[in-house]
Amino acid sequence: MDLFQSKNIKPMLIGEMQEAFNNPDYIYELKLDGERCIAYLDKDATELRNKRNIKMLVKVPELSTIHKQVKQRCILDGELIVIKDGKPDFFEIRRRSLMSNTFKIRLASSRLPASFTAFDILYYNDHSVIDLPLMKRKKLLEKVIIENERIATSRYIEEHGIQFYQLAKQNELEGIVAKRKDSKYYCDKKTKDWIKIKYLLDDDFVVCGYIFKENGVISIVLGQYSGKELVYKGHVTLGISTEDFKLIESMPRISAQPFNELSPGNDTAVWIEPNLVCIVKFMMKTSNGSLRQPIFKGLRDDKDPTDCTIH
Structure with missing residues (x-):
C-alpha cells in the first residue's frame, strides 16, 4: 500500500546508547528535546502524526501550512519542538500535546510557537525512499524543504562525534545521535544504525x-x-x-x-x-x-x- 495514502507509519527507533565516538562512517545530529512526529505534506495539506499515529495538528495549529514549504509531496520524519530561552523545551511541547482547550492552544501557539525540524525523508514525489542510503535521503531532504520559522532541516556534522557531543554538553542540550551513512530506514524497528549519545539520561x-x-x-x-x-x-x-x-x-x-x-x-x-x-x-x-x-x-x-x- 502507498505510504502516503495509508498514513500509518511507525518511525524507526534508536537501538543503542554509547559514549561519544569519532567515525567517518557516521554523521552526528543534535538530539532535540521534543516530540517525534511524522509529517505528511502535499500541495493542499499538512498532516502531523505522533509515534502512536495520533493526529497532532489540533495541538499545533501554527504548523498547518508547512506543506507550502515543500517542493514535492513528501513524508518527513522529525521532531516537534518549542524553543524557549534559545533551547528546545520538552515541558512546553509536552504541555501543548496534553491540551484540549482550543482557546488555550491558540494562546500558547502565539506565545511560544512550535516548529518542526525534519531529519529524514521517507517518501518523495510519488514513491517510498526508505531503501535509499541515509546520505541520499539527506540530499533529498535538503532539496525538498524551503525553510522558514516553522519548518527546518536538521543540521549534521561528519566524523567528529566527540567534539560535537562536548559542544552539546557545554550548552546543556540533551545529547546527540550518531547515524550510519549507508543505513536504510526501517519503519517500526529499533536499529543499531542509530546510536544515542546522551548528556542528560x-x-x-x-x-x-x-x-x-x-x-x-x-x-x-x-x-x-x-x-x-x-x-x-x-x-x-x-x-x-x-x-x-x-x-x-x-x-x-x-x-x-x-x-x-x-x-x-x-x-x-x-x-x-x-x-x-x-x-x-x-x-x-x-x-x-x-x-x-x-x-x-x-x-x-x-x-x-x-x-x-x-x-
Whole structure:
C-alpha cells in the first residue's frame, strides 16, 4: 500500500546508547528535546502524526501550512519542538500535546510557537525512499524543504562525534545521535544504525500509583515491563507539577498493587490503572537498576505503557 495514502507509519527507533565516538562512517545530529512526529505534506495539506499515529495538528495549529514549504509531496520524519530561552523545551511541547482547550492552544501557539525540524525523508514525489542510503535521503531532504520559522532541516556534522557531543554538553542540550551513512530506514524497528549519545539520561516509566508523604510531598511509583510482567522500579518525588499530578490523581484506582514483587515502603500507596507514561531524568542507574537522583520530567501521551521496557 502507498505510504502516503495509508498514513500509518511507525518511525524507526534508536537501538543503542554509547559514549561519544569519532567515525567517518557516521554523521552526528543534535538530539532535540521534543516530540517525534511524522509529517505528511502535499500541495493542499499538512498532516502531523505522533509515534502512536495520533493526529497532532489540533495541538499545533501554527504548523498547518508547512506543506507550502515543500517542493514535492513528501513524508518527513522529525521532531516537534518549542524553543524557549534559545533551547528546545520538552515541558512546553509536552504541555501543548496534553491540551484540549482550543482557546488555550491558540494562546500558547502565539506565545511560544512550535516548529518542526525534519531529519529524514521517507517518501518523495510519488514513491517510498526508505531503501535509499541515509546520505541520499539527506540530499533529498535538503532539496525538498524551503525553510522558514516553522519548518527546518536538521543540521549534521561528519566524523567528529566527540567534539560535537562536548559542544552539546557545554550548552546543556540533551545529547546527540550518531547515524550510519549507508543505513536504510526501517519503519517500526529499533536499529543499531542509530546510536544515542546522551548528556542528560532519562527513561520512560509506567505510572503505577502515588504516595502522600509528610509536608504535602508526593511520590510517584514507577514500573517497567519485562515481557508481560510489570516490574517495580522505585519512586520519583522531585519535579512533579500540579498539572501532572491532577491527571495522575484522576486515573481510576485499583485495589491491589500491580507488581509480582514489591519493595517495602509502599504500604500507603494509592494504586491506579497503569495507563500513563512519564519520563524521568536521573544521574545514573545503580547495579540493581534503581535510579540515582531521579527527577520527574513530565507525562507523555505518545508512548504506550507496554513500550516502557527494562533494558
